[in-house]
Amino acid sequence: MLPPFPYPQVKCLLAALSALWLLACGGPPEPEAPALVVQPIPADALSVQQPVGVPGATLIETVAGDLATFNPLVNESATGSAVIGRLLDSLVTLDPDSGEVIPNLAHTWEISEDQLQYTFFLRKGVCWSDGHAFTADDVVFTWNAFFAKKLDPATGQPLLDEQGRPQYRYNTRATFSQQINGQEPIIEKLDAHTVRFTTPEVYAPFLLFGGGQSILPKHALQTAFEDGSLLDQWSLETAIKQPWSLVSLNAFTLEAYRPGERMVLKRNPNYWKVDSQGQRLPYIERIITKIVQDVNSSNIAFAQGLTDIESIAPDNVAWVKRGEQAYDYKLLDMGPSSSTNFIWFNQKEVKNAAGEAAIPEHRLAWFRDARFRRAISYGIDREGIIQGVYFNRAHRLDGYVSPKRKFWYNPAIRTYPYQPQKARQLLLDMGFQDRDGRLYDAAGHPLQFSLMTNSNNGLRVEMATVFKENMAAIGVSVDLQFLDFNTLVTKISGTSDYEACMLGLGGGAPDPYAGKDILMSGGRLHFWNPQQAEPATAWEARIDELMRSIGRHTDVERRKADYFEVQAILAEQQPMIFLVSPKDFVGYRTAWHNIRPTPLGGITWNLESLWRTAEP
Amino acid sequence: MIAFILRRFLAMIPLIFGITLLAFALMSLAPGDFLTPVRAQRDVPPELIDAIEKSFGLDQAWYVQYVKWLGNVFSGNLGHSWTYKLPVTDLIGQRLWATFLLSLSAFSFAWCLAIPLGVLTAIYRGSLLDRVVSFLAYSALSIPEFFLALLLVFFAAQTGLFPLGGATSIDYDYMSLSEQFWDRARHLVLPTLALSIGSIASILRIMRANFLDVMAADFVRTARAKGLSAVRVNALHVTRNALNPLISSFGFAFSGLLSGALMVEIVLQYPGLGQLMYQSILREDQFVVLASVMLGCVMLVLGNLIADILLAWSDPRIRLEKKQ
Numbered sequence: 001m002l003p004p005f006p007y008p009q010v011k012c013l014l015a016a017l018s019a020l021w022l023l024a025c026g027g028p029p030e031p032e033a034p035a036l037v038v039q040p041i042p043a044d045a046l047s048v049q050q051p052v053g054v055p056g057a058t059l060i061e062t063v064a065g066d067l068a069t070f071n072p073l074v075n076e077s078a079t080g081s082a083v084i085g086r087l088l089d090s091l092v093t094l095d096p097d098s099g100e101v102i103p104n105l106a107h108t109w110e111i112s113e114d115q116l117q118y119t120f121f122l123r124k125g126v127c128w129s130d131g132h133a134f135t136a137d138d139v140v141f142t143w144n145a146f147f148a149k150k151l152d153p154a155t156g157q158p159l160l161d162e163q164g165r166p167q168y169r170y171n172t173r174a175t176f177s178q179q180i181n182g183q184e185p186i187i188e189k190l191d192a193h194t195v196r197f198t199t200p201e202v203y204a205p206f207l208l209f210g211g212g213q214s215i216l217p218k219h220a221l222q223t224a225f226e227d228g229s230l231l232d233q234w235s236l237e238t239a240i241k242q243p244w245s246l247v248s249l250n251a252f253t254l255e256a257y258r259p260g261e262r263m264v265l266k267r268n269p270n271y272w273k274v275d276s277q278g279q280r281l282p283y284i285e286r287i288i289t290k291i292v293q294d295v296n297s298s299n300i301a302f303a304q305g306l307t308d309i310e311s312i313a314p315d316n317v318a319w320v321k322r323g324e325q326a327y328d329y330k331l332l333d334m335g336p337s338s339s340t341n342f343i344w345f346n347q348k349e350v351k352n353a354a355g356e357a358a359i360p361e362h363r364l365a366w367f368r369d370a371r372f373r374r375a376i377s378y379g380i381d382r383e384g385i386i387q388g389v390y391f392n393r394a395h396r397l398d399g400y401v402s403p404k405r406k407f408w409y410n411p412a413i414r415t416y417p418y419q420p421q422k423a424r425q426l427l428l429d430m431g432f433q434d435r436d437g438r439l440y441d442a443a444g445h446p447l448q449f450s451l452m453t454n455s456n457n458g459l460r461v462e463m464a465t466v467f468k469e470n471m472a473a474i475g476v477s478v479d480l481q482f483l484d485f486n487t488l489v490t491k492i493s494g495t496s497d498y499e500a501c502m503l504g505l506g507g508g509a510p511d512p513y514a515g516k517d518i519l520m521s522g523g524r525l526h527f528w529n530p531q532q533a534e535p536a537t538a539w540e541a542r543i544d545e546l547m548r549s550i551g552r553h554t555d556v557e558r559r560k561a562d563y564f565e566v567q568a569i570l571a572e573q574q575p576m577i578f579l580v581s582p583k584d585f586v587g588y589r590t591a592w593h594n595i596r597p598t599p600l601g602g603i604t605w606n607l608e609s610l611w612r613t614a615e616p
Numbered sequence: 617m618i619a620f621i622l623r624r625f626l627a628m629i630p631l632i633f634g635i636t637l638l639a640f641a642l643m644s645l646a647p648g649d650f651l652t653p654v655r656a657q658r659d660v661p662p663e664l665i666d667a668i669e670k671s672f673g674l675d676q677a678w679y680v681q682y683v684k685w686l687g688n689v690f691s692g693n694l695g696h697s698w699t700y701k702l703p704v705t706d707l708i709g710q711r712l713w714a715t716f717l718l719s720l721s722a723f724s725f726a727w728c729l730a731i732p733l734g735v736l737t738a739i740y741r742g743s744l745l746d747r748v749v750s751f752l753a754y755s756a757l758s759i760p761e762f763f764l765a766l767l768l769v770f771f772a773a774q775t776g777l778f779p780l781g782g783a784t785s786i787d788y789d790y791m792s793l794s795e796q797f798w799d800r801a802r803h804l805v806l807p808t809l810a811l812s813i814g815s816i817a818s819i820l821r822i823m824r825a826n827f828l829d830v831m832a833a834d835f836v837r838t839a840r841a842k843g844l845s846a847v848r849v850n851a852l853h854v855t856r857n858a859l860n861p862l863i864s865s866f867g868f869a870f871s872g873l874l875s876g877a878l879m880v881e882i883v884l885q886y887p888g889l890g891q892l893m894y895q896s897i898l899r900e901d902q903f904v905v906l907a908s909v910m911l912g913c914v915m916l917v918l919g920n921l922i923a924d925i926l927l928a929w930s931d932p933r934i935r936l937e938k939k940q
Contacts, residue, residue, distance in 0.1 A: 060786065066895075068699040076654055171668055176661035235702050240710065256789055259710050260887025261782050264789065288786050293885050297781075300773075486648030486900075489656045505658060514659055524655075524662045 033244035034130070038269045041280055042125030044107055046273045048281060050594050053611030055283045059592075061307045062290045062298040066260050070246055071234040072214050073145070073172040078506075083289070084214070086265060086607070087248040091120050091139070092211035096601025099407055099510055101207050105134070105215065105249070105272075115202045115554050120211065122193040127270040129248040132219050136189040141218035143187045145225055146175045170230055174213060185210065204554045205511045217247040239263070251282040251608040262290045273608055282608035302587055305329070308612075309592070309603050312585040314393035315459065320587065328591065334584035334599050336395035336404045338507035341463065341579045343380075343451065343500060345373060347529045347536070350496040358497035362445050367499070371430050373574035377416035379423035379474045380467060385580055389462045393585070397578040399567045400515075404581070404599050408512055410564040413571035424474045439475040448477040452491070453502040455482035463579060464502050492527065501527070502579075510600070512563040513551050519566060520544050528575045539569050621921065628917045632910055637682065639909045643902055644678035650698050650900045672698060685906065694910075695903030699896070704907040708889065712874070714783050715881070715888030719873040721804050722811035730816045731862075734823025735855060741828065753817035765810040765883035778806050781885030803886075810880045815869065819862065826858035833857075860931050867923025871916035 067080040072088060075081060091106040103109075106120035126134040148169040149158035158166045165182075168175050178185065183200040190196055199206050224233045234246055239257035246254045251273070252265035265287040273281045292298050295313050302310035303320045305327030312320050312331060321331050345367035350358045357364070366372045386394045398415040401408050424439075432439040432447055439447035451467065453460045461482055468478045481498075483491075491498045505518075517523035521535040521544055535541040546562045553559055570576065586603040588595050591612045597603040651669060654660055669675050673684060688695060694704045737746040759767075772778040779785065783803050784796075791799060830836065831854055839849045878890030885891075889908070896904035 069701055071701065074701050076657075165663070168667070171664060171671060173660065173664055176663040176667075177659065179661075232701050236700055236710070237702055237706050258784070258887070260714075260885075260891055261784060262786060290782070290786060291887075292781070293882075297885070301780075484647065485656075486646070486652045489652045490648045493655045509659060517662075518658060525658055 033242075036129065036269055037131030039127045039131050040125070041274060041278070042123060042127070042272050044123035044125060044272075045280075046103075046107075046123070047278070048273050048275055048606070048609055050275070050596075050606065050609045052275050052277050052279070053283045053593055053609065054613075055279075055611065056285050057283065057610075057612040058286045058288060059284050059308050059610065059612075060288050060290070061309055062292045062301045064292060064295045064298045066291050067236075069235055070239050070254070070257075071231065072216070073170065073174070074231050076173075083263070085250070086252050086287075087246060087250050087254065088214040088216070089249045090212045090214050091122070092207065094208070094212075094510060094600065096598040096605040099405070099600055101211065106211070109207070109211070111207070111554070116199050118197045118199070118206060118210065119190070120195050120197075122195070123272060124193055126249075126272040128217050128219070129253045129268045129270050130220075130244075131270055132217070132247070134215075134249060135192045136195045137192075138215050138218045139195045140187055140189050141222065141225070142213065142216045143178075143185075145170060145216065145221075145230060146172060146178060147184050148225075169228065172231070178210065178213065180206070202552050202554065204551060204559060205509075205513045208511050209509070215249065217249070220245065220247045252284075252287060255286070260291060262288060264288050271608065275609070283611035284607070287607075302329070303327070305589075309588045309595075310586070311602065312587050314390055314582045314585065317393055317585050318391065327589070329587050329589045331585055331587045332597055334586060334597060334602075336397075336402055336581040337584040338402050338404050338581075339504055340397055340400070340402055340581050341460065341502070341504040342397075342576045343376075343467065343502045343579065344528045344576045345449075345500045346496060346498055347575070348496045352495075352497050358495075359499055360445075362441060362443060363449055363499060366441075366447075366449075369430065370573050371426060373577065374416070375423045375426035375430070375474075376471070376476070377423075377574050377577045378419045378426065379470055379476070380416070380577065380579065381418045381470050382579055383418060384470070385463055385466050388466060389459055390580065390582060394580040394582045397581045399571050399578060400519075400576065401563075401567055402581045404584075405510065408510075408560065408563055410567040412564075413568050415571070416574075416577075420470075420474050427474070427476075434475060437475055438477065446477065447475065448479070449499045450479040450481055451500040451502060452481040452483050452488060452498050454485040454488050456485060457504075459582075460502060460504065467502070493524065493530065496530075503527075512559065512566075513547070516547050516551070519570075520547050537573075539573050543569055617925075620924075624917060624921050628914065631917065632913055635909060635913050636686075636906055639906055640678060640682045640685075640902070643900060643905065644681075646900065648900065649674055650902070653899070685903070694907050697896070697901055697904045699899055699901045699904075704903050707892065707904060708907060708911065711887065711889040711892050714886065715874055715877055715890065717800075718804060718807050718811065718877055718881075718886060718888060722808045722815075722877070723869060723873065725808055726812035726815045726819060729812075730819035731823055731859075733816075734820045735827055735850065735858075737820070738824045738827035738831065739850060749820070753820050756813045756817040757821075759814070761810060761814055762879040762883050764813060765807075765880050768806045768810050769884060772806060779803050783887055807877070807880050807884045807886050810884065811877055819865070822862055822865070823858065826861055827854060830854045830858045856930065860927065863927045863930060864923050866926065867919040867921075868916075870919030870922060871912070873919075874911055874915055 063079055063082070065077070065079050067075070067077060067083055069075050069080060070084060070087070072084045075084060089105055091104060092101050092109070093104040094100070095102045105122060105126065107123050108121050110119045111117070120139075122134070122136060122139070128134055150167040150169050151157065152159050161167050180199055180201060180203045185200065185206070186198040188196045197206070197210055221230060221233060224230045236257065236259055238245060239254060240259065243254040243256055248254070248268050251268055251271050253268045255264040255266040257263040267282055267285050271281055275281055290301070290307070292301065296316065299310065299312055299316045299320055301307050302312070303323045305323065317331065324330060346359060347364070347368050349364060352358045359367070382396045386392060386396065395403060399410065399413045401410065403409050427439055427447070428434065431442050433442070441447065451464060453464050455461065464480050468480055471478045488501070492501060518525045518527065520526065521529070521532040521540045524530060526532070529536055532540075535544055543566050546566050550559050550562045553562075584599070584602070586597050588603060589612075593611050593613070594606060594609045595603060596606060598605065650672065651665055651674065655665060673681050685695060696702065697704055697707050700707055733749060737749050740746055769780065772780050779802065783800065785799050785803070788796060788799055836849060836854060839853050840846070874889055877886070877888060878894060880886065881888045881890035882894055893905065893908045896908070
C-alpha cells in the first residue's frame with residue numbers, strides 16, 4: 001500500500017490553480033453599461049430606398065489582423081478604419097455607384113459664389129447612440145481638436161517650432177491633411193444645425209475631404225480634450241472595459257472587444273436611417289467579427305461556411321469557389337480593384353556614405369531617358385503576368401488610374417502592348433549594341449540593372465520573376481532583390497540607393513488631388529525622384545501645374561480635363577511603368593438579402609439594410 | 617536564505633541593464649523604425665511624420681533614447697506603446713492571463729505525464745512499453761514545435777473536432793459559467809499538445825535515466841534488503857532522489873511560462889503575449905519589445921531561484937549558504 005499523500009502544499013496549489021482558471025474564465029468585473037435612452041426617430045431621418053427586411057439577424061465575419069486602437073485620431077491601419085467607420089459618421093459621403101458626393105449627416109449644403117464658403121445644414125433630431133443630441137457643436141469640437149495649438153503658459157500665445165509653424169496640441173493626420181497649402185480652414189457654428197467652413201483659397205476637394213471627416217462626440221470627449229489626454233481615449237483598454245463609452249453615430253455600437261479574438265457590434269437603437277416603411281434601421285442585431293491572422297485564414301473561414309460575407313483575394317478565388325454549393329454562398333467578380341502595381345527607375349542622383357554615386361552614372365543616364373523607359377514598357381508581357389501570376393484574376397493596367405475609377409479614368413492614353421521586337425529595336429536605336437543576344441551600351445557596359453521588391457508579397461515576387469524573364473528575352477539582364485518591407489521603404493523614402501523597384505499602391509481617396517504627394521515633383525512619394533526643390537523636367541513642371549489647377553478649380557469638367565492630361569503625360573513619359581490591377585472578389589451567404597455590391601462601395605456599404613431569412 | 621535571495625535579485629540589475637541595452641542597440645540597427653510603414657502610405661502629410669518623430673524622440677540617437685527610457689523605468693514608467701497608445705504594462709496585462717493559462721496547462725500536462733511514464737519505463741526496462749514509449753519520445757523530440765502546431769491545425773481543419781484557433785468561441789460571452797469553462801478547455805487542447813509534447817519527451821528521457829541510476833545505488837539495495845516492498849522503495853526512495861536533476865530544469869521551464877509559447881501562439885492563433893511580442897517586434901514598437909524582454913529576463917532569474925530553493929528543500933545535502 002502507498003503511504004498517504006505527504007504534501008499538503010500540493011493540495012493548496014491545486015485549489016489555487018482552479019481559482020485562477022475561474023478567474024481567467026470570468027475575466028475582470030466590468031462596470032455595468034448605463035441603460036440606453038432610445039430617442040424618437042429624427043424628423044430629418046434618411047429614408048433608405050431598398051426592399052423592406054426582417055430585423056434580428058446576427059452577421060458573422062472575420063477580419064485579418066487585430067486593431068491597435070478605436071481612436072480615429074491615432075488609427076493608422078485599414079482594419080481600424082473599417083471598424084471605426086461603423087461607429088462614426090460624416091457630414092457627406094460618396095455614392096457607392098456613381099462616386100458623387102451625397103448627403104449624409106448634412107441633408108444639404110451650399111457653396112458660396114466665391115467658392116470659399118461651405119455651409120452644411122445638419123439633420124435635425126439625430127442622436128448619438130447614448131441618446132445625446134448631435135448638433136453643430138460636435139462638428140466644431142471635432143475641427144477645433146485638430147487645430148488646437150500649444151500655448152505658451154506665460155504669454156498665452158501659440159508656441160512655434162523652429163520653422164515658425166505653430167505647435168499643435170494633438171498631432172493627428174487630419175491636423176495636417178485638412179490644411180490647405182499650410183493654412184487652416186475656419187469653422188463657425190451658425191446655429192445648432194448649421195456650420196460654415198471658410199477655406200483660405202479655392203480648394204476643390206474640400207467638400208469631399210472636409211465634409212467626409214468623421215465627427216467626434218463633444219459630450220463624451222470634451223474633458224479628455226481639455227486635460228490633454230484626447231489621443232489616449234478610446235484605446236483597446238476602453239474597448240475591453242467600457243465598450244459602451246465609445247459613443248456611436250453610425251448603425252452599430254461596440255458591445256464587446258477581446259484582444260486578438262473578436263469584437264461584437266450591436267445595433268444602435270438611436271440610428272438616424274429608416275427603411276421605406278419608416279422602420280428604424282439597421283436590421284442586423286449583432287455583428288460578430290472574429291480576428292484572424294491574415295487574409296488567407298479569413299478566406300478559409302468563409303470557404304468553410306463559418307462567416308457570412310468576405311472579400312476574397314484573387315489568388316484564393318479558385319478554391320473558395322468550390323464550396324459554393326456545399327455552404328450556400330456566392331462569389332462575385334467586381335472587376336478591377338483600385339490598387340495598382342508598377343515598376344519605376346530611380347532618377348535621383350545620390351551619393352552613398354562613401355561619397356560615390358549610388359547608381360553608376362551610365363545607368364542613371366538610361367533611367368532618365370524616356371526612350372529607355374518606353375522600351376522596357378513594350379518589353380513587359382502584362383497578359384502573361386495576368387495569366388501566369390493571377391490566373392486571369394487581374395486587369396491590364398496602362399496608366400496611373402485604375403479603370404475602376406470610371407469617372408477619372410482616361411481611356412485614350414498611350415498604351416504599351418507586348419512587343420519584344422519593338423522594345424529591342426527602340427534600345428538599338430538608342431545606341432545599344434547586340435552581342436550574342438545581350439545588349440551593351442556604346443561604352444561597353446552591359447544593359448543590366450537591379451530591381452527590388454518586398455519579399456513578403458508572394459504575388460509581387462512572382463511578377464518580378466516574370467519581368468526578369470521578359471527582360472532577358474530582349475537582351476536586358478535584371479538582378480532581383482527581395483527585401484524586407486522596412487528596408488525597402490527606407491531605400492525609397494530615405495537613402496534612395498537603388499536602381500529600380502516594383503511596388504503597389506492601394507486605393508487612396510477618390511479625388512485626383514489625393515495623389516498630389518505622388519504626382520507633384522516636390523512630393524514625398526514622387527517615387528522616381530522625390531522631394532525636388534524645382535521640377536527636374538519640363539513634363540514634371542507641367543504635371544505640377546495641372547495638379548495645382550485640379551486643387552483650385554471646382555468645375556468638374558475642367559478638373560477632369562486636367563487630370564486626363566496628367567495621365568497622358570505619365571503614359572508618354574513612363575516614369576512609373578504600370579503592370580496590372582488585381583480584381584476584387586466578394587462572397588456572401590445566399591440567406592442574406594439586400595446585398596448589392598458595387599465596385600466603389602464593396603459589399604458592406606449598405607450594412608444597415610442587410611437582413612437574412614431565419615435558419616430553417 | 618534571505619541573503620541568498622537578495623543577492624540573486626541584486627545580480628538581476630546589471631543583467632537587465634545589459635539585456636535591454638543589447639535589445640535597444642539591435643533594434644536601432646534593424647532597418648527602418650516604427651514610422652516606416654506610415655512613410656509608405658500615400659496620404660500621410662510629411663508634417664505629421666515630422667511631428668510624430670519629434671514627439672517619440674525618434675529623431676535622436678539610439679543611446680539618447682535609451683538613457684531617456686532608462687530614466688522613465690527608474691521612475692516606474694515602462695513607457696507607452698506607440699501602436700496601441702496604452703501604457704505597456706496595461707497592454708501586457710491584457711494578454712498575460714491567456715498565455716499564463718496556456719503555459720500552465722502545458723506545463724502541468726507535461727510534468728504529470730512525463731514523470732510517471734519515466735518511472736514506469738525505468739522499472740519495466742526493455743519491455744514493450746519501454747520500447748514504444750522511447751520510440752515515441754525520440755520522434756516527438758525530433759519534431760519542431762511550430763511544425764507540430766501546423767500538423768495540429770491541419771488535423772483540426774480536417775476533422776472539425778477542435779477549434780481552429782483563438783481562446784474562446786464566438787458565442788462565449790453568452791454562455792453559462794460551466795459552458796465557458798469547457799469552451800476554454802476545448803480551445804486549450806491543441807496549443808497545450810503542441811507546446812508540451814517536446815518537453816514530455818525530454819523530461820521522460822531524463823527521468824528514466826536518473827531512475828535507472830538511482831535504482832542501482834547502494835542505499836536502494838539496503839532498503840530492499842531490510843524488507844521494504846518494491847513499491848515503497850520505488851515510490852519513496854528512488855523517485856525522490858531521481859527527481860533532483862529535474863528540479864533545475866523546472867527553473868528553465870518556469871522562465872518560459874510567459875515567453876515560451878510564441879511560436880505556438882502564432883501558428884495556432886492563440887491571443888496571448890507571444891502574438892503581441894511578435895507584432896511589436898515587426899512594428900518596431902520598441903517599448904513593448906523592451907518590456908517583454910525584461911519580463912523574460914526576470915522570469916528566467918526567478919525560475920532559477922525557485923529551482924535552487926526547491927532543490928535545497930528536496931535534497932537536505934544542499935545548503936544555499938555556508939554555515940558560519
